[in-house]
Amino acid sequence: MSRNEMPEQQAPNSVEEVLELLEAGSITPAEAFELFRQVDSVVAKRVKASTEPQPGLPPAMEELDDLIGLTSVKALVRELQAFVEIQRRRAAMDLAAEPLVLHMVFKGNPGTGKTTVARILGRIFREMGILPKGHLVEVERADLVGEYIGHTAQKTREQIKNALGGVLFIDEAYSLARGGEKDFGKEAIDTLVKAMEDHKDHLLVILAGYLQEMEWFIRSNPGLRSRFPIHINFPDYTVDELLAIADQMLRVRQYRLTPQGREKLVQILQERQQSSSADKGNARDVRNIIEASIRRQALRLFEKKRLTREELIMIAPEDIEEVS
């Protein structure tokens, strides 16, 4: 029996039913594939319907686990989670509890996941009840340092106020010590340290920047070392990890690379890896490459009259270009 002759009511509802039809000798293997596609598209619609509207965000920890790579970061966050929980239980039983000093230093090149992890950490700490709000305020030197005496303390206090209850993320924090003793950056650091004392339970500060610069920065400010006990290294992503990030991005958007497209991307990533720039393992650049490739694919297909589902899904090599 060909599928054209198959009565409407016989249309299967599940993969298992298709397999049973095949076993029973009612359909050929080729017809089974056709029915698979029907079943899958029905299931996809059902899943889509059940997830709209979004039933809130998934627990932050899962979101962290979904990030590609970052193995040591994930392990450390789990460690912290356990530590916090046990200190709380010790306190509940009147045992001496270690004070929770969770201010951190994130060290790594641009695009290695520092901001992303900081944002998720804020949410994890909110879910754990450590931070009341868990939001992220991302600042850099220019947001903290002013132009005249007294201006810096005022600007820094303003940003700290915004971040209360959540995370103050200071990017390229080493630049605060750039100008030496007389620089206003010093004033920003002093104001920050004082605020950390005053708002012990309501503020998490993360200092972020390149590995070497951050180590120098912490070394040359002894007051910071004891106040930032947690240091996390963000290594450059490997080619495989960057490729996995690209795949994940495309999958979420229902695109796929053709085998040749994948080769082109691998080639671009490998060339970058061989360069000595700080951007060789930069996930942000990969995201930009993929987003540009989706736009290029649209441009390539735009003139065509008839398009198959596959054509709409596939990203070809000519869609992929290195972004500068």
Added chain:
Amino acid sequence: MPDCLIIGKTNVGKSLFLVNYAAHLGVRELALERRYRDGRIEYLKLTLTEARRKLVDEVPHCTRYLDTINLLIPGGKGKRKIALTDSCGLTDDIHGEEDVRRAMASTLARLRAVEVVLHMLSAPMVGEAPPSQAVSELDRQIARFASLRSHYALLANKMDLDHAKQGLARLQKEFAGHRVIPISALERQGFREVSAFVFHAAR
């Protein structure tokens, strides 16, 4: 560990590929995990000679279950572990024997779950056939289905035989956009290209 499935019509050389590819990777004894449609699992240990005798046959539908072996695929810097599964050949028509139909259902169920698909065709068969019948609806369906879900490559087997070159050219045209790897399971040709593909896909 990523799962890799060999799929294709009957007698295109799937089982011989499994055995000779394992041999090519340095396996001396095949530790098979044999899975039946009812869920039963059997463990077998075969030498290469035994495996060729027992698994490979001229008679279609020699393979009526899913036979899986674990392999270390060499590539770039080191090796990646994969589980390679040989499956029951598929037919264009409805097969008369229930056992065979059950085995085909297992094959399709497995295809839905694997990360890497090696779709095998016989290049000389494609080369010899009249152009309009060179590629069957079934092979088109496999390619269409598998390439959207898994890492997918087409293995044009039996390149050692006559008409294979013509068959390969046709396959490359018919399946443009897919990766087509010419191999000879018998002569152990093209295995390095297969490894490169599988290593890459098995992340």
